[in-house]
Amino acid sequence: MSTAFYTKLTAAGVNAMTRAVMNNEPISITEMAVGDGGGNNINPDGMQGLVNEVYRAPLNRLVIADLDRNVIRAEMLMMPQVGGWWLREAALFDDRGICLAVANLPPSYKPLLEQGAGRMSTVNIYITVNNIADVQLITDPAIILATITEVDKAKGEAKDYADEIVGNLDRNIQQVIADAITTAKRDFWEDDNPVGTTRFFNQNLNPNERWPWSQWVYTGENKTIRVGKADGSDIGQTGGSDTVTIERANLPAVQIDVSGETSEQPEQKLKTTRGGVHSHGGVAGKDDPWEIGGDVRQLFNPKELGVTDEAGEHEHEVTVPEHKHTTSGKTANLGEGKSFSVVEAHTLLMCWSRIA
Template structure:
């Protein structure tokens, strides 16, 4: 059986075409045609398709029109230019401006070569769809994308040859015009021939009797736009007149001077006037100068009398005849501003911690410091001391707050438990070579050893770091340590 080629309107396309025929319906605007290779075999168009089986190229339509013989046939044309190719063509699809596949068709297999394959040719693809009403389809396209095919050009030439649409020229539009050699015509639709122009020129040339104008008679005159000419034979153009007018218009129109604006002023030689509208003459100025010069009796100032003084910006001078400038005063003020005030007793020292370290004094860090609840190892205790800056001073001390719930318990001394509530902590040396002393209070409800003094010495891992506990009248030495019997530990 021979192969059948056909075009099918898709289900989506039929719905849009039907909607377009309804009152107020929007026309279907078919804008694009796509070409496909059918996936390698000739496809059978299906109304349920929403796209080609395997699209290889698409472009805007070159032309869409109503068939001249069949009024319900619409012909869509696509031109594939020579530079596009390298694919087989077995299927075609028409899309509207919303991207909906309106119609799909199969076609005889055709290979579109690319220029690189040694063949360059354009190829025209046409699809014909049958609609119930051509009015449902928009038959206009974007003319900026159109390529003129040979058939299109031939049709337009034939159409133009049969057309009589050649408008006559008018005063407002270009067009065809008839020539005339008449020299007495008032027509505004005819064009003069060179013969008519020559006749008019010769007539005018033969009647010329004009003379040049002078200041004593009328005549021909040459125009000039110069604004600095003294000629009496040229006539000024409106441009020259405007330039002169603008210059004159911009000139100063005098007003009387005041204390707030420039202007005209009257001179005065008076020496006793308080006017603010008159200007003093040199005579008045000289009189005032001579009067002032004759009365001048100023002397240099001293610490004992008023007088003239010279300024000085020096800040290390011990002169009693110079006066300090604001610059010198500011330098002295800025210097004094940085000094400590005696009546502050050190309260205005910035960086007290660094100051204490620099002078080698003991740093009394706090009299009621909380270390928070929980247990500590010795290593954690040392890390906390470092965070408080204890190793930044030759000698550092603090007293912990008297709160069992807000202070740590050191449990790994091997010589007793230290509850830091109410303890005095002393630190000497740096972290690499330290001595720490903890003095416990006389009572404890937190399980700590009371009335004791614990000392931790650490000069490095090779020097047996560790804790020891000193015994005293309140915290007596165990009996066995003295070679005696009795209590193991004196409480």
């Protein structure tokens, strides 16, 4: 597809570009003019100027449009106060008024303000050169007018840039504040948890994971905390037991008196069993010739002793008076010597001590 609208250098423009390359002196493009083409669309090929110039003004800017392709853009502004003609052609001029390039434009009408449709118009001509350095660019902001679109674009870009800067600044400030808060919290935490601190937790919490910059040890399972010496000489020592066996030495140093008596027994008579047939010897025999008898006492011959008459079976009666007996002795073992627990009612917690 061929290009309908384009820009061509005039013969003077070609010569100027050649001199710029040869002499290393950039061309000074300063003005642009527009025309109505005499009422017809024009063909820039071979043209050395405009068919019918209707307006000329200094360039608003001459800047790089495409650095990679060496394209420059020339821009002219037409205020709302000028107009009343068609735009079909445009040309660029150097500081001596020589026409360097001609371009055909899409036909458009530039109204006057008093016609009720005044507007600011912008005409841009793009030129491809061998070297951008051969053209003196117009970039002085003191002589450049910006269109509303450009102002809005610049304002939008500035706002985006400002938002980005403010956003970055806000993020940076937030980060600084967060870092400061983190540092302050860490300092406060260090003040509240110096090395040697012991803490209780009512849940399964490992302070080495919760506060990884510190080091903690578990104080031991099933231990009761007891206050140590004020000088700290016994800190960390362990002792005691949850069970106890009472020895004799642990009993009170007292004596126990044991005394008692049997129940009182009433008087009773006891009889022996029958039996005991017997006789007694050592008496004078019946046939002892020395026996006189009566009330005459006479010695008898001890060689002729006899025996008493035999006593038959008989029983004896024995009287036992009222009485009682005192007793003494040892009791049976009081117990089995088993240990017993001395653990009081309690609540179990986790206990950690900081060592670093």
